[in-house]
Amino acid sequence: MEIRVNQIEKRSWIEINLSQLRANYNNYKKSLRRDAEIMAVIKADAYGHGDVQVARMLSDLGVRIFAVSNIDEAVGLREAGINGEILILGYTSPFYAQTLCSYNLTQTLVSEIYAEQLVNTGYPVKCQFAIDTGMNRIGINSDDIIQCEHIIREYFRKLNINGIFTHLCVADSKDDSDKDFTLKQIHKFKSIADKVSDLNLQYIHCFNSAGGLYYLDNSDYYNVIGNIVRLGIILYGLKPDYSNILPKGIKSAFTWKSVISMVKSVKKGDYIGYGRSYKVEHDSVIATIATGYADGLNRLLSNKGFVMINGHKAPIVGKICMDQTLVDVTSIPNVTQGMHAILLGESGKLTYNSDDMAQDLNTIGYEIVCNITKRVQRFYINSYRDYL
Ligand SMILES: *Cc1c(COP(=O)(O)O)cnc(C)c1O
Numbered sequence: 001m002e003i004r005v006n007q008i009e010k011r012s013w014i015e016i017n018l019s020q021l022r023a024n025y026n027n028y029k030k031s032l033r034r035d036a037e038i039m040a041v042i043k044a045d046a047y048g049h050g051d052v053q054v055a056r057m058l059s060d061l062g063v064r065i066f067a068v069s070n071i072d073e074a075v076g077l078r079e080a081g082i083n084g085e086i087l088i089l090g091y092t093s094p095f096y097a098q099t100l101c102s103y104n105l106t107q108t109l110v111s112e113i114y115a116e117q118l119v120n121t122g123y124p125v126k127c128q129f130a131i132d133t134g135m136n137r138i139g140i141n142s143d144d145i146i147q148c149e150h151i152i153r154e155y156f157r158k159l160n161i162n163g164i165f166t167h168l169c170v171a172d173s174k175d176d177s178d179k180d181f182t183l184k185q186i187h188k189f190k191s192i193a194d195k196v197s198d199l200n201l202q203y204i205h206c207f208n209s210a211g212g213l214y215y216l217d218n219s220d221y222y223n224v225i226g227n228i229v230r231l232g233i234i235l236y237g238l239k240p241d242y243s244n245i246l247p248k249g250i251k252s253a254f255t256w257k258s259v260i261s262m263v264k265s266v267k268k269g270d271y272i273g274y275g276r277s278y279k280v281e282h283d284s285v286i287a288t289i290a291t292g293y294a295d296g297l298n299r300l301l302s303n304k305g306f307v308m309i310n311g312h313k314a315p316i317v318g319k320i321c322m323d324q325t326l327v328d329v330t331s332i333p334n335v336t337q338g339m340h341a342i343l344l345g346e347s348g349k350l351t352y353n354s355d356d357m358a359q360d361l362n363t364i365g366y367e368i369v370c371n372i373t374k375r376v377q378r379f380y381i382n383s384y385r386d387y388l
Pocket of ligand 1 (some may be wrong): 041043089167207208209210230231232233234240
């Protein structure tokens with residue numbers, strides 16, 4: 001049976017403002033050197049924003065390099081018609097070597113052992129070497145530069161290697177020792193890129209969002225470490241670290257809405273929800289919101305977070321349930337069933353985005369947007385084409 005909806009009206013849904021995403025891309029790009037190129041990081045369904053939609057928009061804006069976390073994401077993009085370079089940043093079993101080739105995907109070489117396994121498949125997989133310059137996550141160790149160079153050259157002969165990259169792990173920090181650490185990472189990467197410059201690798205890159213913002217302009221390194229920024233979080237208008245200040249015009253394009261399914265009066269002394277964790281102190285009005293932790297609303301916000309209704313804060317009372325959440329609307333006038341509540345976004349003069357919620361949960365905005373589940377449908381508003 002077909003379910004017909006002629007407007008955005010679900011129990012819980014997200015509105016993605018495409019023209020704001022486009023502005024984020026343009027404003028970030030403007031903050032970089034003119035010849036900087038952007039590799040759009042659209043892993044994890046474009047940080048919860050919808051990878052196909054985001055990739056289509058960015059392709060139209062001229063982006064021709066994308067990065068994802070795994071082969072399923074990469075194949076999904078190809079099947080949706082996304083062209084250009086697609087780099088898989090994480091591990092793919094060598095069993096998929098043929099698939100990597102047939103979809104023209106670029107696989108990260110996470111180690112020397114892994115490179116050898118890919119060679120043994122007999123498929124000429126397109127690859128980039130990850131170089132570990134201090135994060136100790138993936139990549140070949142760069143402490144011994146000669147050894148590192150040797151490995152790159154060996155597999156340059158055996159595989160179809162078109163790039164090398166490293167990942168910065170504290171580029172978002174203002175702390176002096178973190179800045180030193182980042183510069184050391186960049187130095188190590190530069191030494192290796194220098195050593196293999198005769199290979200003329202097409203893709204040499206070491207900057208994430210924060211790296212591009214704070215380190216790209218260092219002209220000493222510029223020609224050797226590449227002009228590519230792997231742009232993730234800032235594209236979505238969120239901050240690598242809460243203390244960062246984003247370039248002008250960059251903000252979250254993400255609004256999470258839900259509907260009020262019921263409004264009721266409760267008496268002083270009543271309890272709210274599972275575990276009776278909230279006791280009503282005064283006669284109150286309580287609204288039920290049709291969103292719960294199975295939608296990705298973190299249960300740690302129970303008795304702590306809030307939603308926004310008509311520009312007012314409605315505190316979450318009681319434990320967040322799997323599919324529903326209770327909020328106190330006593331001080332908000334005229335709240336009725338069918339009205340919308342904003343969980344993330346703007347309401348009247350209030351703004352509460354994923355970075356703000358992350359602060360309340362002692363985590364990062366990345367995790368907030370990634371953890372909103374598939375059943376929360378994404379809708380796209382303000383076609384970026386209207387503004388081209
Ligand atoms: C996720 C990721 C990025 C993007 O980082 P942001 O902080 O979101 O810009 C870049 N490079 C690698 C290797 C990543 O895993």
